[in-house]
Amino acid sequence: MPVTQQDVAEAARVSVSTVCLVLRDDPRISEHTRRRVLQAAQDLGYVARTALHAPGGVHHLGVLIAEGSAHPSADHFFGEVLRGVTEEAERGGHTVSVAAFGGHDLPRLVREGRAHGLILGGNPIAEGVLERVRALTIPSVFIGRYPGHLSLNAVLTDNPAGGQLATEHLLGLGRRRVGFISGDPTESFMNDDRLTGYRRALHLAGAQPGPLWFARGTAMGGVEGGARAVHDLLGSGADFDALFVAEDHMALGALRALRERGVCVPGDVAVVGYSDIHLAGLSDPPLTTVHVPRRRLGRTAARLLDDLLTGRVEPPLHITLPPRLVVRGSCGAVAQKSPRPPPASPHPSPPAAPTSPEV
Incomplete structure (x- = not known):
């Protein structure tokens, strides 16, 4: 394993950004710190990549x-x-x-x-x-x-917040049995996070979860996976009046299968997807979805x-x-102009410690 700037930083008891500045010969670094970093780099056998020295910034x-x-x-x-x-x-x-x-x-x-x-x-x-x-x-x-x-x-x-936003929207429309369809949560952190948001919204509303369906393996996702999910749920007699589908391609497949089975959208079942892909606004009915910027x-x-x-x-x-939620016809709500999202923080903070998934 090659020696990294992180190794040098730990040996010199400075930050990685300080090591980076020393290697670029930045004049803001004190001579004492510079010597300590360069000595640590020499002791560890660190070799700086020439790509790091970009001419003219x-x-x-x-x-x-x-x-x-x-x-x-x-x-x-x-x-x-x-x-x-x-x-x-x-x-x-x-x-x-x-x-x-x-x-x-x-x-x-x-x-x-x-x-x-x-x-x-x-x-x-x-x-x-x-x-x-x-x-x-x-x-x-x-x-x-x-x-x-x-x-x-x-x-x-913020996938947990997005999952919560989608589910709260369906609950706010009076839907009481909100099902969840997703790709395999073991294959994607995003599926896991959206499921977490779904469960959080139900918990806060005091609502019971609807039927859950997960595509097992990446090959079971996409449009065909969403269609299979609806056929399986309806075939099992599952009771639901809304579906939060954690990926738009799967949501499009779900819409197709509901139409094939004679289920009215949004009259009988409201549907919300996730990502706001280009095809979401072209489906029949147009898909309500969580926008990914x-x-x-x-x-x-x-x-x-x-x-x-x-x-x-x-x-x-x-x-x-x-x-940000984009409201279209598949959920039964009147579409309104979505507010502009707040800007990302210009001063990002270190990540919080990872939490265990709820799956």
């Missing part, structure tokens, strides 16, 4: 997307994220490269040291990749999801990465963006 940002999420069927999710990254990078005078990755190997962009910092997203990300990223001597930011057992930088949407995720991640590269903040940091 211009950095090259690498955006890595897990191969499963880079597929065209991903509904342009990371296209919007990338748009936000490139907008913010251009504003800062930086450049961007994009690469897909899979398995346990990082792309050549990283192996050859051509990136000063990384933004990583998509699902699934193998455990081996997480460890390799953690061992790098360049900063990285995870986007949209976070492996809670590791201390890594991340820009997230993809472009804003990209801009915020690029801004955080720039702050890490310049030593303005110290890792690990989390920035959480608030959810």
Whole structure:
């Protein structure tokens, strides 16, 4: 395992950002601290990557997307994220490269040291990749999801709050048996978090949970998984008057299956999805859903990465963006103009200790 800046920081009893500033010969660092850091680096055999020394303050940002999420069927999710990254990078005078990755190997962009910092997203990300990223001597930011057992930088949407928002909306419409449909919670932290929000809303309202259905394995998700969920629930005689579906593709499948079984939406069953993909507004009826601010995720991640590269903040940091409900026809409520979400905190705080999932 290569020696990292974290190792040097621990040996010199300073922060990682201080090590970074010393290696860049920043004049703000005292001579005493500089000597201590350089001595620790020499003792440990640390070798600084040449990519860290960006001429003129211009950095090259690498955006890595897990191969499963880079597929065209991903509904342009990371296209919007990338748009936000490139907008913010251009504003800062930086450049961007994009690469897909899979398995346990990082792309050549990283192996050859051509990136000063990384933004990583998509699902699934193998455990081996997480460890390799953690061992790098360049900063990285995870986007949209976070492996809670590791201390890594991340820009997230508040999935528990989003799940709670969706469920409270259905309860507020007078629905009393709200079911939950999701991909496999063991395959995704996001599914787990949205289930947590669903359960929290029911608990606060004193309501009983409706039927639960989980796709077992990633192959059971998507439109077909949502359709299968509805056929299974109706076939079992499950009693529900609303469904919170924790992913929009599955919600579209649920709408299709309800129509095939002669169930009126939203008259008999109200449906709310999650993500606000492009197809959500084109379904019949149009899908009410929790909006994920993809472009804003990209801009915020690029801004955080720039702050890490310049030593303005110290890792690990989390920035959480608030959810927003987009009301359309599938829930039976009158659509209203959604308020603008509050801005993300410009001074992100260290992550709280991971909590155990409720599954």
